[in-house]
Amino acid sequence: MRRVAVLGAGSWGTAFAKVMADAGRDVVLWARRPQIAAAINDRRANPDYLPGVELPPRLTASTNATRVLEQSDVVVLAVPSQTLRANLGHWRDLLPAGATLVSLAKGVELGTLKRMSEVISEVAAVPPSQVAVVSGPNLAREIAAEEPTATVIACTDHDRAVALQNACSTGYFRSYTNTDVVGCELGGAGKNVIALAVGIAAGMGLGDNSRASVITRGLAEISRLGVELGADPLTFAGLAGLGDLVATCSSPLSRNRTFGERLGRGETLAQAEEANHGQIAEGVKSCTSICELGARHGVELPIADAVRRVCHEGLSAAAMAKELISRAPKPE
Template identity: 60%
Template structure:
């Protein structure tokens, strides 16, 4: 039987722990707050992150790192992307020598413009072959509710990717493997930014033509940047690209779409943050993605305008006008 740990007790971390346990693993969730860990142990529910979802008996929780990772062959990391380096700075050196680290995060680090797997490798001082990325349309409440879904497990070590694939395969979750870590991570990060734009457009009353255009041109931006970084362009036509983008843009469960809706109604960044009370990864990642694109000479007009709305305070309607006034060119 696999012994697994999930570092982070948010919605996706909790749902992933449920998946691992239902696929046969013994799982310990590391919660930042002792009260959350205690509630999971005593009620089998993480009411803060996934209200009403009962966790299997094979899931337990703690607020002590050593207890969480003791003997774990698989360690999934599910913390906000901009806190990853700080957390791993505290955790590095505690992992078992050959455990597989699974990144559940979708973002680009501010300042360094590094992908989450790169931050894990650098901060935990491990070989890149030990890191596996899970990406795709992973709306936590739907997966926790056992609605049929598919996902991608990407790693440069095929054996480790297949190990994680087997560890999460269930009648309601079909995992596919991939060797394109870069493409899967870029698809997961940029889609959050495009979903912010989609949410703004929805709140402003724009129709399906607008929304379809945002998804399509947003995917083009993602693929351009991914290709510049060495990703396989075909990845962006799959689950970690188009699949994740459609789910994140179209679902009311999406934090980034919901955050964008608040901005589209004219709220400030601070007001939108107070209203949602959740982490919308695209808000911070748009800065890092913009910097990454500029460093590689890649045009990302939607990302540029989302960054300006979020961090420079321009009106979303002005951002739309600027997008529509760009120079004509072939698709």
């Protein structure tokens, strides 16, 4: 794995491209906007998404997808989950045969209720064993600043996961392999929704007990759904489960957590989006598809459903809290 293409020059795509370049790979980053590609090539920076971070010489950028993808051993898909299908449809015929396709997106597709690896396998017409997933506590700003972190590379093909693990190992980025793609993806998608709930609680002024309760019960929800879909329950106790959940629910760098805080302070979805520079947190869309996935498989997801109704049905934060705390008593 010597040449890597990263499609998507947002904060996480750029940070992961930096990791791969720091690990000794030649990385070409596809940027939609020419000014971002120019800044990366001329100033070694992506000021729109990672201001103050110096990018390595092995990392270059282009708006030409053909140039980015040619002769790549690894293709990293770093676009939002709900736009992945459309974007990949444009790139499908340019994908090098046999390249490892890597998903950085964390979500469940609206309508189809497919996980991101399933979308990639379907659109690119490749076997699931050719698709890997990166999950875990992946706050882009901290990784780009080279703060030590651990992550999970999941692939049903263990040897492919190990090859990717070796290709992205640096002095600050440590990865572990896992063959439980289902668990890793559901952990990554579910934590965004739970982080919205934790943010709502924080925005209401609730304290650590309340937030810890939401995190813990949220993990139980994610685990129930994952196990029903065939995931290994132990995955949710690891980096792609608890690790990602804690980081996303706790950090001010988490878009879902900060978006939820605005909702908890009484802002509407439109007001929170405007304050977030027009960007919607992934969990706002994924909460709908995750709830539909739970309903399809008969799995109760009370926190996710409450978040969905706050975001899309006008349920107030106060009513959400009262509803959750008033649910019928039951064993843990």
